[in-house]
Amino acid sequence: MPGAGGFTFAEDPGLAAPEARLIWHAELDPGTLPVIALPADPRDPDSILVERIVPWLTVAVDPAGHEHAVLSDGWHHIRLDIEQGRLAGAAAVLLHYRLHGLASAEARLLPLRRLIDLCRHGRFARSLFPRDPRIERGIAMLRVHDALGEGASQREIGMALFGAERVAMDWNHRSDSLRSRVRRLVREARAMARGGYRHLLHDRG
Known part of the structure; x- marks a missing residue:
């Protein structure tokens, strides 16, 4: 559960902002993608090779054993909640995305496109991360x-x-x-x- 700050897991407050890897609780980050991660054949075109996303991946485990992950370069982020299975330590995974409803699904479509693009091209696409005017x-x-x-x-x-x-x-x-x-x-x-x-x-x- 989130603490007073709203993080599932708190980052070291002494780190500079670009170095911090914040994992916001899903209740506060509507773009969090809930997924099921199943072991996969690395040759499967639908699978994600975990080693390719490791440079941006931070994973923390809650008391119930569920993983909470963020993919971030310090400026952009993609949040995942692994409701079943494991991402850390896996060679390749097949992700099942838990989308439902209208508003809830709509909030997660852009993060899903960002994840797919990152896995395919190995960078955070500027076109998918428009500058926040605030x-x-x-x-x-x-x-x-x-x-x-x-x-x-x-x-x-x-x-x-x-x-x-x-x-x-x-x-x-x-x-x-x-x-x-x-x-x-x-x-x-x-x-x-x-x-x-x-x-x-x-x-x-």
């Missing part, structure tokens, strides 16, 4: 959260984000737009830290 704002919120933790004032946060010259010119401007922008970022950063981050994977397009 990245820049998310980074700004992380910076604001860190600054708040260091005791920075809103004006100091504004200087860090937009530069001292702009703050000097616009901070006390009649429109109050710059200060309002910083206040919104502060509110959003605090809301995200209180648990709003759990909705990030659900909300992505």
